[in-house]
Amino acid sequence: MPNIGELASQFINWAVGAVGESSMRIGSVPTLVTLLIPLVVLSLVARPARRWAGSEVGALANMARAMALAAESGKDVVVSLGSAGLVRGASAAERLQTLVALPLLGHFARAAARAGVPVHVASNDPLVTFLAQGTLDESHRLTSTRERSGSSMVTYIGEGRPLAAAAALADEGGHGVVLVAGGLAEEGLMLLSGLSGSAPWSVGATASPAELAGPLLLDDGAVVGPELFQALAEVAPMAHSRTTVIAANRLIVGIVVAMLLGSLAMLAGAPDLAPFLVGR
């Protein structure tokens, strides 16, 4: 059996060998650029707070009131995580929407848990079913309402996109709040019509460009296109982060206006104030 020194030496030799036998697929510079772009975008977008925009996305701020009304009238929350799923032969962009829909489900589930409203999730993908169940359990844990977790459930309705639409059309209705979030295809309009039709408040969220008309026409809150990804920041409700982003946006606008005015003034023959202002 090798001692620790020999083990470290073998590991280093293995790592050096692995590096030595590798080669870049697209060259070193494009690889570095590919790795740097997400980091730069992350540093620009993800800081200083989680929120990306100062404006409200998809009327999600109305959710608390809708949840209270559902609690008063004894109705439930119904959630569909789209029809793209995670392991189906849908495009990667559509499957990513399913992943993005899970935090939205968590946001609704936490509000429902606090209000004592049961949540029913329907999924046509078995893996999504397990993830949704985990999200519901986590929501009850975060809100310290585990005693209410028995009333919420996730149902696997079977495989296939037409099935999601058929199940929605066969739904009895009478829900308090409806959320349809994730990748949608041709069946999207039927899915939304079946679930959102009778609910007092509904939100449709999809980034599929060809299916944007459904949420815009049928739902009270529409989170469409890139907004689906922005909504991730929206569901982290921190008032100070919203204030920070609004302030940062105003600061950026102010700086751009100052730069434009300064440039125009210099073009008009005014002296350059920049060296004086920065002390040079």
Next chain:
Amino acid sequence: MRRSLSSAATVVAGLLILLDLLVVNPSLGSAAGALQELLVLLAASAAVGGSATLVARHVRHLAGASPDRIGSIVLLAGMGVVLAAGLRPGSAGASDPIVLWLVAALLVPLATALFAMLFFFLLAAARHGIEAQGREGVVMLAAAMIAVVLLLPIGGAPGDWLATAADWVRSVPLAGVFRGLLIGVAILAAVTGTRILLGVDRGSE
């Protein structure tokens, strides 16, 4: 601790897949391949688990006082027929002629019939849009009506003019809007994918 471990696993798996996409390395490739095989296994076991829960739920419906007992019977019978056709001795599995016939003669017509109703749902959605969204709904449907009029199959000079206008609408304003949407979605999808792979978003849930 549990969250740290799951976040670390997410980051390691994500970086491994990302590096395999960028770097040609046999060791890295086999590690990434093993991860993908694990995913396939996970999906397969989830499918079996999902089917079992589906059967259990509908058996419970039949045993209880569910109002939709006929639906449960049809679903269980359908599952049984497809399973029997695919698993009987001498069957070719999913490509067995009986399974293919069941799909072509039952499932495809059912799905086609469902999608044939899309036009009526579109009309209902348009009515709902005008009632609920007011001015915004009217503007949206007016734009849709203009597109429909431009695509009318009319002959002669007016038809040529409409076809030219339709081409322009499709290739300039519509294509511009779609491109803008796709670019926005692609950028934010890349950012979101990176955040998920690097475990940045794990703290919110």
